[in-house]
Amino acid sequence: MTKMVPQYVSTTNACKLCKPLGASLAFRGVEGAVPFLHGSQGCATYMRRYIISHFNEPIDIASSSLGEKNAVYGGGANLKLGLKNVTEKYHPALIGIATTCLTETIGDDVKRLLFEYRREFMRDGGPLLVQVSTPSYSGTHMEGFHAAVRGLVEQLTVAADANSTVNILPGFLSAADLRSLKEIVADCGLTATVLPDFSETLDGPALRDYPLIPKGGTRISDIRAMGGAKATVEFGHTLPDQLSGGKHLEKAYGVDLHRLGMPVGIRETDRFFEVLSDLSGNPPPEKYAMARGRLVDSLVDGHKYVFGKRAVVYGEEDLVIGLTSFLAEIGVQPVLCASGGTSGSFVKAIEKAVEGFAVEMPRIHEGMDFHEIGELAAELKPDFFLGHSKGYTLARNLSIPLIRVGFPIHDRVGGQRLLHIGYHGAQQLFDLIANAMIMAKQDSSEVGYSYM
């Protein structure tokens, strides 16, 4: 029996980030877009630093840089000046404006301010302005991310002629995941609009000149046409309807919505391919049948290294659900599934993911911080942690490996190149986990076998 987690008033080492960070990432995935935060200068700078340390790429996030007077008399003038300056220097096709807790609390009416701005400064054209409300006193960066995607869809799509495109709203994946996702869809013979797509804008090549706005991202014309698509595939078991871009497209334009989990592990990936097959009318390409076959073969080859190992999994709710589902498939016992998110649907989704697979039900907690995760982990005797860099100290204290996935990866290179999704992603995850377990056994062995 494990003790109940005490409900602390204070938060120590949060397992979540704030809303505008998620919105900035999503806006960065649109072609020609500049993310813009309406608030203090510090918000934009802190988030840039945080994102840079993961992607090792420039990310310019503009700010309306509010000062004391603006906080008292309203931030409208600074917002307009900021938009003007960004337009002049960056020549963006779109500015994605996210609010912060400051501007939400002083009650700036951004919608009205943008209406005025368009009238005052955009008579001769200018960038598209998409705005989203992202006060950081409710929700996490994931709600900010989804809100920005929903905002883009709501504010840009128009009734379009029916076309054969498939909309894919993948949520927060790695750059490598996004590249893989596009490849999968293309291999299945489908044309897709993936929104957002920062696979190039946050993971680009070395350049001769500093990119004002890096190449890549979802084309705005494609976003506009999403209303005519033949279906939307949206990842995320915990995504609430009001933040779902897919729900909006379904309601406004009657686009069929397929809501799936993040395709992590075998079953979730199988479901994704089933949907793609239905949409394309063809079976999954041979390439993926082979990848699945090799994956299963490797699971057989390595199953003993991982069976019965106990894992603590933490991070964004939908990623944790996907990872937990995969762990259950390979015989790892998830002992704690934790997230800083509080969607309300996390527990049920995890229960479903492990049903019929895990020997015992893991502890499942929303709204957790790393202090609480640490307290529970100490009782649960895990063999490894699975999550982003911020769990490192806990894993170190318990002398067990941290297997790094998700965001942020601040203490290794290559976070943007981690592959989580599809059969290929599952293969990488399995190799990582199995090798970590082999290494732990090898390193603690007195003999030091070189043949495990």
Added chain:
Amino acid sequence: MEAALQERQDSIHRTGEAPFAMECNKDSLAGAVSQRACVFCGSRVVLYPIADALHLVHGPIGCAVYTWDIRGALSSGPELHRLSFSTDMQEADVIFGGEKKLYSALVELIDRHAPKAAFVYSTCIVGIIGDDMAAVCRRVSEEKGIPVLPVQSEGFKGNKREGYKAACNAMRQLVGMGDISGISKYSLNILGDFNLAGEIWLIRDYFTRMGVEVVANITGDGRVGDIQRAHGAALNVVQCSGSTMDLARMMKEDYGIPSLRVSYFGVEDMAESLYAVAAFFKDEEMMRRTRELVKEELSLLMPELMKYRQALAGKRAAIYVGGAFKAFSLVKAFRAIGMQAVMVGSQTGTPEDYAELAEITDPGTIIVDDSNPLELSAFLQEKEVDIFVGGVKERPIAYKLGVAFCDHNHERKEMLAGFAGMLNFAREVYSSVMSPVWRFVPRKSETVQEVPHD
């Protein structure tokens, strides 16, 4: 230049090309993608290394989570400063006020960690909803018997410098609370060193070898008890132009303690700083010991440094750092390894700082206040820079363009202060500038094509 907005032109100067004038120390321009952070950031970085204090951020989660374990500031004992505490304000707290939650969070954390003091940081939203943080702090202080200090660091209240001041105001409350009996007349406080990668231990060792007692580290490897005794020191030595100068000024006002501005970066500034301290105490024997110390350190350092100098001579450097004082030292440090600074800028310099930079740099050097990625990347290209020195936010600008980089900001894990630090600095610069990877970047791709194949 084209990359700069019209409103930014007066914040860019080229040494020798016009009479010196500089717009600086004002709010960042909206939409200019400043590299600066905010008032909260200024307070947080200064107080961060005080290792036995509780640092509670009162606000929504972002401000706390982005500053979790952010600095390379080491502690020789407790490590409470490496944790990120927040009241994680929710919508209801914003509507009904966050005082109750703040009180409960403070009590809970003080009971859990038994800190020697607590700093409570105000964030934007707290300034707007008007929580009476000071009252809550007073109440908890009385109940728990430790100093609980409000830090008025609402993000929008100005730039980072305002945050430094708020941090100094909070520390001012601590100074004077401790027993100062037994402190040597040859004693000082080290202000403005944050013990990145253990630097303050090195500096303390120099002072000890000179015969000077260090009373308080402010704030690297800092302890509440030491700061409470800081008024017993005969002198404040202040590094880092912006961050703790205010505290030195306050201590002069409150206790008549004089201060010296020093820098521990580069051979020249390090030696000069030690000599200045020895001169202050007017003690012949101490001066002799100091000369010996410098001689000894240099005899170890210089032969090693020369190896790097040979490889690096003639290379060009760009510098963009938080405080201008560090920029002075870096200009000189680059000279010591045969390199030239062709661009120097800071986030928070004053007109006097920039005038001094114009004084010590070569003609044509670009001097800039509160710059941004567009300007910085244009400067790097215009000046054909070989290495850029800055912090994490500057790194991708350099790397994307195929320019070498040296991290000289508060997140670094390399010791760059003192004589030993100068060697590390040269090694850092060398290991980036001399890497073969630059041969493959687009900026240098012509050079690759010229390499003959055999």
